[in-house]
Amino acid sequence: MAAGDLAATGRDYGSREPVVAAPPPGFVRRWIFSTDHKVIGKQYYFLALFAAFLGMALSLLMRWHLIDPDRKIAWLEKLWPEGAAGGIMTPELYLSLMTMHGTIMVFFVLTTVPQSGFGNYFLPLQIGADDMAFPRLNMASFWTTFVSFLVLIAAFVVPGGAPLGGWTAYPPLSGVGAIAGPGMGLGMDLWIVSIALFCIASLMGAINFVATLVDLRAPSLGLMQLPLTCWGWFTTAMISLLAFAVLLPGGVLLLMDRNLGTSFFLPAGLVVSDRALQHSGGSPILWQHLFWFFGHPEVYIAILPGMGFVSTILSTFARKPIFGYRAMVYAMVAIAALGFLVWGHHMFVSGMNPYSAIAFSLITMTVGVPSAIKTFNWVGTLWGGKLWITTPSLFALGFVSLFVSGGITGILLGQPAMDMYFHDTYFVVGHFHLIMGVAAVFAMFAGTYYWFPKMFGRMMNETLGKAHFLVTFLGVYAIFVPMHIAGIVGNPRRYPDFKEFEFLADLKFLHTMMTHAAMSTAAIQLVFLFNLFWSMYRGSVAPANPWHATTREWSSDEYE
Amino acid sequence: MSTSEFQPVELKSDVRVDWEAKQKEASRTGLYVLLASILMFFGALTSVLIIRAGSADDFHGVPIPRVLWFSTAAILASSYFLVRNDKRTGVVFGLVFLAGQAVAWVQFVNIKGPGSWFFWTFSVSHAFHVLGGFVAFRFARFELARVYWHFVTGLWLYVVLMFLIWRS
Amino acid sequence: MxxxxxxxxxxxxxxxxxxxxxxxxxxxxxxxxxxxxxxxxxxxxxxxxxxxxxxxxxxxVLRYRSSGEPVAESGSHGNNKLELVWMGAxxxxxxxxxxxxxxxxxxxxLERAPAGAMRIEAVAKQFAWNFRYQGPDGKFGRVKPELISDANGNPFGLDDTDEAGRDDITMAALRIPAGTPVVLEMQSRDVLHNFFVRELRIKQDLVPGMRIPLRFSADKPGTYEVACSELCGLGHHQMRTQLIVMGKEEFQKWQQETLQQLGVITAPESR
Known part of the structure; x- marks a missing residue:
């Protein structure tokens, strides 16, 4: 590449050495020890892609089990000789699948793809930096995430299997060891270690993102000129920085309670399995405070980058600037800041002070305001535009629809009185899957179809992409809307079967429908997977700026 | 309020940018951001301490081993020498600090009870951050490593304050 | 589309x-x-x-979609007034x-229980419920954690040496008289559990180390299912009991009969 070309693209505005470095030769140097943000972005993306399909497979097993708990599945016994003795899934296996599904999806998919995957790849390109501020730290952060993932997966194969305490790991269940059930021994320890490593990796990543955004922007690029994608990554990094730093000591203390005989979260007088335990003075609710101080902001870690993608993509395809750009930025900052003050709404029925529940509720309701502003502005961005319907714009529109559907029920759950009925029912499961799970996943799909040409130099197949959107969009509604109905009937979550309760017998039809919808939605993801890998090698060659976008990554010559 | 994302921001290719200076600034930002997250970490530990001390009647403080005053003096001395740009002596006093901590831990092995758990969590977490300081002196720019070190010194004074408040 | x-x-x-x-x-x-x-x-x-x-x-989407690959740029950047109205609403x-x-x-x-409220103690464990009623003496007997034993049929750890405990009724289902305010004092002895009665629209965690009072009453006699609603282990989905709301007289009759069985009072016939 000649120096003149660089000047023409506007990338060579510094005195630094060549902007475009050829990828280092050899698989090991390129894929293992690479400090290049683009390679690291892809590493994160593919790690998360694997995690997403694993997490989805676990959820299918759960859904399949729910409609016929006594079904014999021969190969299940091969995978889990104890958990599925005779081919019938035991409740403890179901609960461990559920725990791992939640953990994998929240940490290794929702936290990983939008921020670490796309963020690493596109943040430097969008702000005109050569790389992230600390490339080696970046590499360390990816490999720590990778090890954290391996440690988590190891829980499946150790004696006792994976933990069954849910992704929230509430003590005393998570704190008293193997007597609390299979998987609560070594499996639970591995879970905690994995999460602690993930915290460290996320902190390293967050430091990198903030430093890069604050100091390595092109000279002419002010904060209020940043694409909203960058604001999404910025606010998310700030949240990660403060939230993971609280989960980390929480995990350490839980590990101490389990292995060193301390009592931070374990009170006196515990009798588990007819055995009296020697703990005293700890508080189970204290863990919930630490966990949700992280856990609620984590929801925004998953969704804020997606909000950025969707804003950019809708603006690009409607051929219009963002409607209310400043309001959008303020809304993101407000969501990030308020997100730290609302963790108590997960704990309305926990036994905490009922007065604080009222305060948490009022602040929770105010988070709805910036969310409403964002929706308003997305519609405003489309208003009067010329909307070009493509796969990325369809997924972005789907995101807006899901964000509304998932968000609106928050108005109900945010009221302590209403939550007294809905807490831990399928209503909550439907709510958070729509808003935190599926909406964020739609943003990832939108991002994938949108940026694929930049990342791989080829276009993804539009027909397959639209089919993927069609089935996924209908599918996720068919899975998660009936969950709300089941929740209204009072169906508790985290039940491996519904045989014990008369009032749950009536929900058979709904659960069957959800399972079938889940199977169909999962099947179409194989089409996506095919499209992704096929297009990498066989897709039509992409023009430099296929969507006529205005953000800077499209005018950069940097390819991995 | 017509700021628009739709128009590409003009790039002025004639602007000469001192990238090295920018990178230095980024390191500084990164450091401060790191310090913020360390504060959150110790803040979380502190809130656990406050709640744990207040919520159950089994909580009692622990005696402060005398050697902690020696450690405290050592880490203050190391910061003093670093201010005077004497990296070597500063690092040596850092090692002296850790040695003092090790003595304190040995003396503490047999002390039981909730107060001692906090002694352990605070002092060991802090020691990890001291080790991080040595790494910083090896790999990071001296002025930044020094800021970090002063922070760790301040953090230690805070930890001692916690011990004083909850001592028996 | x-x-x-x-x-x-x-x-x-x-x-x-x-x-x-x-x-x-x-x-x-x-x-x-x-x-x-x-x-x-x-x-x-x-x-x-x-x-x-x-x-x-x-x-x-319908109004502003374009058929092909458009290039024109148009439209507004925002509208502060609308934004503020929307925000306020x-x-x-x-x-x-x-x-x-x-x-x-x-x-x-937040409201206090009325003076005549009936106190019932609930203790949850993996994966069962136990409820304890004060006897005619209006007192709960002393309990000792070390006496807790399901095998010996003493899930509360009732201390035999305490007179006040002799007339306590312990049951696996919760029976209450209709229209009478009840204070359920809830404890757990192992992990978190949750007391959920759909018909009451109430849900409350039972937390080890805490004694959480829950106040309610029920007008309508009938049998209602109680479902544990906080993950408590591999039998979570089987942790079921019943809230049995009885007419006042029916409840008193049941209470008398149970006390007779316990030998605390003698049956009226044999008097």
Whole structure:
């Protein structure tokens, strides 16, 4: 590449050495020890892609089990000789699948793809930096995430299997060891270690993102000129920085309670399995405070980058600037800041002070305001535009629809009185899957179809992409809307079967429908997977700026 | 309020940018951001301490081993020498600090009870951050490593304050 | 395509919610009935906002879609006034709903129990419920954790040497007289559990190390299922008991008979 070309693209505005470095030769140097943000972005993306399909497979097993708990599945016994003795899934296996599904999806998919995957790849390109501020730290952060993932997966194969305490790991269940059930021994320890490593990796990543955004922007690029994608990554990094730093000591203390005989979260007088335990003075609710101080902001870690993608993509395809750009930025900052003050709404029925529940509720309701502003502005961005319907714009529109559907029920759950009925029912499961799970996943799909040409130099197949959107969009509604109905009937979550309760017998039809919808939605993801890998090698060659976008990554010559 | 994302921001290719200076600034930002997250970490530990001390009647403080005053003096001395740009002596006093901590831990092995758990969590977490300081002196720019070190010194004074408040 | 899909899911969602095929069970006290009316208010507001937002989205997609690959740029950058009006409206509705429901919350958690309320103790464990009634002496007998043993039929760890405990009734199901205020003093002896009665619209965690009082009453005699609603281990889904609401006289009769069986009082016939 000649120096003149660089000047023409506007990338060579510094005195630094060549902007475009050829990828280092050899698989090991390129894929293992690479400090290049683009390679690291892809590493994160593919790690998360694997995690997403694993997490989805676990959820299918759960859904399949729910409609016929006594079904014999021969190969299940091969995978889990104890958990599925005779081919019938035991409740403890179901609960461990559920725990791992939640953990994998929240940490290794929702936290990983939008921020670490796309963020690493596109943040430097969008702000005109050569790389992230600390490339080696970046590499360390990816490999720590990778090890954290391996440690988590190891829980499946150790004696006792994976933990069954849910992704929230509430003590005393998570704190008293193997007597609390299979998987609560070594499996639970591995879970905690994995999460602690993930915290460290996320902190390293967050430091990198903030430093890069604050100091390595092109000279002419002010904060209020940043694409909203960058604001999404910025606010998310700030949240990660403060939230993971609280989960980390929480995990350490839980590990101490389990292995060193301390009592931070374990009170006196515990009798588990007819055995009296020697703990005293700890508080189970204290863990919930630490966990949700992280856990609620984590929801925004998953969704804020997606909000950025969707804003950019809708603006690009409607051929219009963002409607209310400043309001959008303020809304993101407000969501990030308020997100730290609302963790108590997960704990309305926990036994905490009922007065604080009222305060948490009022602040929770105010988070709805910036969310409403964002929706308003997305519609405003489309208003009067010329909307070009493509796969990325369809997924972005789907995101807006899901964000509304998932968000609106928050108005109900945010009221302590209403939550007294809905807490831990399928209503909550439907709510958070729509808003935190599926909406964020739609943003990832939108991002994938949108940026694929930049990342791989080829276009993804539009027909397959639209089919993927069609089935996924209908599918996720068919899975998660009936969950709300089941929740209204009072169906508790985290039940491996519904045989014990008369009032749950009536929900058979709904659960069957959800399972079938889940199977169909999962099947179409194989089409996506095919499209992704096929297009990498066989897709039509992409023009430099296929969507006529205005953000800077499209005018950069940097390819991995 | 017509700021628009739709128009590409003009790039002025004639602007000469001192990238090295920018990178230095980024390191500084990164450091401060790191310090913020360390504060959150110790803040979380502190809130656990406050709640744990207040919520159950089994909580009692622990005696402060005398050697902690020696450690405290050592880490203050190391910061003093670093201010005077004497990296070597500063690092040596850092090692002296850790040695003092090790003595304190040995003396503490047999002390039981909730107060001692906090002694352990605070002092060991802090020691990890001291080790991080040595790494910083090896790999990071001296002025930044020094800021970090002063922070760790301040953090230690805070930890001692916690011990004083909850001592028996 | 996008607009039609949005219509389809909006219509299907509304149809499912409005069909009434699956809904809340009947409320069995005044508290739960006021809960229902606030739920209905929230539900209709949510439904209206949901439908309006989805229709707005599909309308702009339909109205402003372009057939090919457009290049023209047009349109406004924003509208501060509209933004502020929208913000204000959202804030008033959201915060207002929360404020309105505070009365229901206060009714359950902040008001004091009436003087004549009946005290019942609940102890949960993996994966069963136990309830304890004061006998005629109006006192709970002393308990010792080290005496807890399911094998010996002593789930509370009742101390035999305490006179006050001799007349305590312990049961696996919760029986209460209709119309009488009850204070359920809830404890757990191992992990978190949750007491959930759908018909009461009440849910409360049982936390080891804490004694959490829950105040309620029920008007309508009947048998209602109690489901554990906080993950408590591999038998979580089987942790079931019943709330049996009896007529006042029927309840007294049951209480007398049970006390006779315990040998605390003698049967009237043999007097």
């Amino acid at each position: 996008a607009a039609v899909l949005v219509w389809v899911v909006t219509a299907a969602t509304l149809a499912l919610f409005l069909s009434g095929r699956w809904w809340l069970p009947e409320a069995i006290n005044a508290q739960a009935r006021s809960w229902d009316s606030h739920f209905n208010l929230t539900f209709w507001i949510m439904g209206a906002v949901f439908a309006a937002a989805q229709l707005a989205l599909s309308w702009v 959202a804030a008033v509705v959201f915060v207002g709903l929360s404020a309105l429901s505070t009365a229901i919350w206060a009714g359950v958690h």
